[in-house]
């Protein structure tokens with residue numbers, strides 16, 4: 001039986017030679033051998049078991065809003081969480097959400113219920129899985145501030161990790177190696193609905209003013225170094241608006257790379273390398289990417 005038919009047999013949607021520029025937010029990248037999309041949590045775990053027992057290379061993706069795929073594509077499987085969207089608001093101001101739930105959905109539902117704590121996520125387009133993995137944050141809040149526990153698939157079995165068992169840092173959660181987020185529980189508080197709505201509105205207005213939201217982008221490219229915001233540093237290095245091929249550092253916010261149309265992943269990676277070299281040679285600063293790069297290196 002082929003690998004594709006094993007996934008089909010358990011009910012997953014399977015697409016061969018899937019162009020990953022259609023999947024990722026920056027709209028660059030080559031083909032994945034297989035894109036596998038389970039319809040529910042049971043299928044997701046069964047698909048992980050199949051991958052675990054095969055020698056094939058694989059990666060789990062949520063919305064692809066923080067991911068660049070190399071132009072050579074991905075030899076192996078992309079396991080997508082896009083259909084895993086169950087969310088439940090519990091009575092004790094806690095919320096459980098499957099790995100593919102968009103952070104904005106949790107925000108909208110919890111604010112509507114008069115809960116507070118998730119407003120920081122306004123405008124972050126990722127999923128629970130990507131959000132936990134990245135410890136996504138904005139507006140002085142991060143996933144780590146609201147996480148109660150996470151269920152992950154690790155080494156062929158499901159384990160529950162309490163907040164105290166997970167070390168979080170800036171844009172990173174230290175999960176057991178190669179583990180996959182299945183579901184998370186968030187602990188919120190009773191709030192004032194009108195106040196939460198005002199805060200969300202203000203966060204979105206700020207985002208709209210300062211970020212290139214009308215252009216194809218993938219959020220912040222670099223993590224902020226200790227003593228200066230990455231955007232400010234890139235601007236001081238003269239890179240704001242600087243482009244290679246179809247990609248450039250945004251004219252509005254230099255820590256965003258925008259796809260002006262027809263950019264390749266290599267254009268984007270060349271911009272990243274240019275910025276890293278300039279920052280190191282001119283300011284002795286080692287820039288670290290926030291965005292994740294996956295697939296086959298040329």
Ligand SMILES: Cc1cc2nc3c(=O)[nH]c(=O)nc-3n(C[C@H](O)[C@H](O)[C@H](O)COP(=O)(O)OP(=O)(O)OC[C@H]3O[C@@H](n4cnc5c(N)ncnc54)[C@H](O)[C@@H]3O)c2cc1C
Pocket residue numbers: 025059060061062063064065066067081099123124125126127128129130131132133134135136137138179180181182217218219220292
């Ligand atoms: C317009 C825009 C604005 C943004 N603003 C912000 C912001 O303000 N703050 C911020 O922090 N980020 C921001 N981002 C980046 C991005 O939205 C976040 O990093 C988000 O958490 C990524 O979620 P995702 O589902 O898209 O992850 P993906 O891009 O699909 O994956 C990112 C990484 O997470 C891993 N991953 C995904 N799902 C799982 C899983 N279930 N288990 C284990 N690992 C998994 C992937 O393998 C990959 O390494 C922005 C992006 C865009 C496009």
